[in-house]
Amino acid sequence: MDQFILQILNGLDKGSAYALIALGLTLIFGTLGVVNFAHGALFMMGAFCAVTVSKLLTLSHKVVDETRTDFLGNPLQVDVPYLHDLFGPALGDRLIDWAVPISILFAIPVMIGIGFIMERGLIKHFYKRPHADQILVTFGLAIVLQEVIKYYYGANPIPTPAPEAFKGSFDFGVMIGFDANAIIYPYWRLVYFFFSLLVIGAVFAFLQFTTFGMVVRAGMADRETVGILGIDIDKRFTIMFGIAAAVAGLAGVMYVPINPPNYHMGMDFLVLSFVVVVVGGMGSLPGAVAAGFLLGILESFASTSWAVNLLPGINQVIIYLVAIIILLTRPRGLMGRKGVMEE
Amino acid sequence: MLGLEKKDFRLLLIVIGLTLFAPFILNPFPAGSELAQFNAGYPDLMQRFVIFGIFAIGFNILFGLTGYLSFGHAAFLGVGSYSAVWMFKLLSMNVLPAIILSVIISGLFALVIGFVSLRRSGIYFSILTLAFAQMSFALAYSVLTPITGGETGLQLALDDPRVLGAAQTASGNIPVPALFGLEMRSSYEMSVGAWTFTFNAGYYLAALIMVLSFYLAIRIFRSPFGMMLRAIKSNQTRMSYTGLNARPYTLAAFVISGMYAGLAGGLMASMDPLAGAERMQWTASGEVVLMTILGGAGTLIGPVLGAGMIKYFENIFSKINSQILHDWFGFLPDGLEDFVVTLIYPFVGKGWHLTLGIVFMLVVIFLPGGLVQGGQKIAAAFRRKKSEKASSGATKPAE
Numbered sequence: 018m019d020q021f022i023l024q025i026l027n028g029l030d031k032g033s034a035y036a037l038i039a040l041g042l043t044l045i046f047g048t049l050g051v052v053n054f055a056h057g058a059l060f061m062m063g064a065f066c067a068v069t070v071s072k073l074l075t076l077s078h079k080v081v082d083e084t085r086t087d088f089l090g091n092p093l094q095v096d097v098p099y100l101h102d103l104f105g106p107a108l109g110d111r112l113i114d115w116a117v118p119i120s121i122l123f124a125i126p127v128m129i130g131i132g133f134i135m136e137r138g139l140i141k142h143f144y145k146r147p148h149a150d151q152i153l154v155t156f157g158l159a160i161v162l163q164e165v166i167k168y169y170y171g172a173n174p175i176p177t178p179a180p181e182a183f184k185g186s187f188d189f190g191v192m193i194g195f196d197a198n199a200i201i202y203p204y205w206r207l208v209y210f211f212f213s214l215l216v217i218g219a220v221f222a223f224l225q226f227t228t229f230g231m232v233v234r235a236g237m238a239d240r241e242t243v244g245i246l247g248i249d250i251d252k253r254f255t256i257m258f259g260i261a262a263a264v265a266g267l268a269g270v271m272y273v274p275i276n277p278p279n280y281h282m283g284m285d286f287l288v289l290s291f292v293v294v295v296v297g298g299m300g301s302l303p304g305a306v307a308a309g310f311l312l313g314i315l316e317s318f319a320s321t322s323w324a325v326n327l328l329p330g331i332n333q334v335i336i337y338l339v340a341i342i343i344l345l346t347r348p349r350g351l352m353g354r355k356g357v358m359e360e
Numbered sequence: 361m362l363g364l365e366k367k368d369f370r371l372l373l374i375v376i377g378l379t380l381f382a383p384f385i386l387n388p389f390p391a392g393s394e395l396a397q398f399n400a401g402y403p404d405l406m407q408r409f410v411i412f413g414i415f416a417i418g419f420n421i422l423f424g425l426t427g428y429l430s431f432g433h434a435a436f437l438g439v440g441s442y443s444a445v446w447m448f449k450l451l452s453m454n455v456l457p458a459i460i461l462s463v464i465i466s467g468l469f470a471l472v473i474g475f476v477s478l479r480r481s482g483i484y485f486s487i488l489t490l491a492f493a494q495m496s497f498a499l500a501y502s503v504l505t506p507i508t509g510g511e512t513g514l515q516l517a518l519d520d521p522r523v524l525g526a527a528q529t530a531s532g533n534i535p536v537p538a539l540f541g542l543e544m545r546s547s548y549e550m551s552v553g554a555w556t557f558t559f560n561a562g563y564y565l566a567a568l569i570m571v572l573s574f575y576l577a578i579r580i581f582r583s584p585f586g587m588m589l590r591a592i593k594s595n596q597t598r599m600s601y602t603g604l605n606a607r608p609y610t611l612a613a614f615v616i617s618g619m620y621a622g623l624a625g626g627l628m629a630s631m632d633p634l635a636g637a638e639r640m641q642w643t644a645s646g647e648v649v650l651m652t653i654l655g656g657a658g659t660l661i662g663p664v665l666g667a668g669m670i671k672y673f674e675n676i677f678s679k680i681n682s683q684i685l686h687d688w689f690g691f692l693p694d695g696l697e698d699f700v701v702t703l704i705y706p707f708v709g710k711g712w713h714l715t716l717g718i719v720f721m722l723v724v725i726f727l728p729g730g731l732v733q734g735g736q737k738i739a740a741a742f743r744r745k746k747s748e749k750a751s752s753g754a755t756k757p758a759e
Contacts, residue, residue: 152483157721168711338495
């Protein structure tokens, strides 16, 4: 039983990332009808927003420390972050420590901006083109974005730690009445899980309870009629694209402490996220979220030693296998709607 | 000629000429000169040009004709490589059985994957092929290590049980792949003045096979079967209303293009007898997509041009470093020189992928027919200008 809970917990953090990316993909697909292969690149850009913020916060200048000397006997030069000058050492250090959560504030406007530029500058011209063209042009865009990041940040992963308060792990088993050390779970992964729930909840609430969301949902159901009613649906869909980009970006920002970001992390996630979207059902938001968590948990179950002993290699292929089975038995995915992508 | 129309036959002749004289054409600069680094006429790269040409021709039969975008074609290339290396290990170092086996095995593999994937179309088909290819990659990398060599890749060893032919050469080395005694790596070098031209046996074998597969592709494009495939692309619903089942045609196209990929994989292993799982990764599948689109999907010569262009970029363009740039722009005033170099540097050398991505995007946006369409547009513009001139001369009012 404790193993069971442990595997579910292990699956949650990956599942959250899949769910967030798949949610954004489905938002874009459901509203604009565009298959966005650059979505993984948006996830990666979000992660590099966090890297940028942590670099900016630790920007420092050299100050001669008279009290200490280096090994040559000269006065020691110490790097002092500008934040110390601005806010004093205590607050400054705390800000640097909390770089990753702070980057959320930075990433939201940046990612929405990137989304706007992408949609207005490029995707807009591809609504009427075939899906293959959309895949190809966004695939090209993903390559370009990756290479730009690689040029500025290099090809190596950049470790960016979580705040001190969330480092390490805690014993989840004891809390729910198991033996000590049975279920050890890192704090940050739990944070990531709750954060993703928050973002997903916010997106759903936005769509469900605001007038804007209502119009967008109406547009997803029947774009033409909404247009005839005199609503500028294009403008709203552009905003939804920005929101989808921000969701992917936030997934990236918070993922940084779990896995140091490098320029091709987006591509690795993209392939899996597409599988997630297809399993959940193209165009179905709850389907994407459910499939994301489901596949994340399945993946972690498949990596347990008894599963690997039973079926060697199952941990590598489980997601693809599930996708193939689902696509062949339930062509619309778990919660797909009728009439979406069925040409 | 050869069952081809005049225009197609001319195209085939051009391709034959280009491949035959490639060692000259690709080496336009004297050895040792400053521009010698742009020479692409060395055996390794020339082999890659034609092998990836075959790969792209095959991919084009599927994507260009039927419009089914496969994102998992590299799996067939990888399977072809593995089977060829196994043939070297078990049977003989002759490349012929190895290539034949790789085509057969990858064809069977494509039959299985195609049978399942082709039940869906559009984006679902892309995702299914992607899933199958990633599965093959993951399995080849981990569980199938006894067959695939895992991370190190499949290599020849000194104790291979080669049924026909010795396990080792007289000097105790691993024998090299050969075609009835003609070693694939053997080359003949010809020096003309300052120029050096290399004629490589492996290259000419690969080039011969490429010309044959190009010929076959032309025949497929012009055949009733090819028309059926085009019909699937333009309107599958209407095709089924006329009582035709599209499935057998798409499956045949899928298997044929899988066999082309296997052929390319087998040739790759014949030139250099090792095979690795990274050949099956989805980025490798993405590369052949890039090649085909860049050159022009659905055109005959496009994929070959695209393959050549990408491989040229990858091997030649990527070698330009900032020192070379400084040499080139040395004639400019200092400040301007640095400015120009910093402006260009991100796009060359290690950043060649950036240039590739931008060029690819531009092609998809403005030239859906690829470089071939671009060439045709330019040619048409010239012709129009000429005819305008001629007509304006001819129809001058006689007032």
